[in-house]
Amino acid sequence: MLRGEVTRIPIAYAMDPRLPDDVEPVGCAQVRGEVTDSAGYMRLTLAASVRYRGVCARCLEPVEDTFTVELERTVAAENTLTAEQLEENVDEYAVVRDGMLDLDELIGEELLLTFPMRVLCEPDCPGLCPRCGKPLRLGDCGCPKHETDPRWAVLAEHEWGSDDSDKT
Template identity: 70%
Template structure:
């Protein structure tokens, strides 16, 4: 039996779990399976919605939420700018508590431990979106040992040697180099 319910208090695209049957002791388990449009992190695109699977179980008076959200992504390698794609999954576990059963101090100290039921409803989207954004890597690599781009010509180094010299003289010694170059010019003139 599904216990999803949307009310006008919540965003229209929000998935809200009706926890009242569990709070009344009518059920010990609620299965969760739905699609969520996640927020986009900078520099990445998601290929569709996140698939969210999970359960809420009543374990001797303690309600436990377990969720896994999986989303396909497209981005670029942080070193060579080649396209990178794959699936990213995040797992979320929370103790479910009704609003008013926890002190403000408990909520602030253990923000990642509790999912709070408000007016008999549990907004799953807020928890999942936050976890996806916080867990999504800031950089991706096409391969772990990606050599990146040549700093001179911009050619991907994994395609082979571009022939550019990577020698960079110490700028503090540039004055000496000018003196040596001038000395060489003087020798050539004589």
């Protein structure tokens, strides 16, 4: 492409992904995309999908899901940009160094940076019952609720969320 011989390079390969420590990748990340050249203006689009295993941050149930990330960059040769231009526009440029574009670094970093801080089994996971520890997602555990027990209703109003009230 730099020699003007092609105007489009398709991208499809598998990459060994880096994920946060508490998440385990299942197999490789699938990377897809293309580089296009429109009269010297080169554009890179990339997407990566990775299957992962983790634990729900609220109910501690195992989670297995797929995370996908996409990015777009203007492709520029190293010597066409000043150091300042590069520093101020990290998210804008993909830089060709020694005739090579490091896709692993680009998409790998994006994957790691945008991966959710907290993995959830479902977006509105209700978490665990504070009394018996059962996941509330599985239905009512049968524990008495604060608001239905008149003995605790008054206390709960004043000390909502405090465990000390249970020990009297």
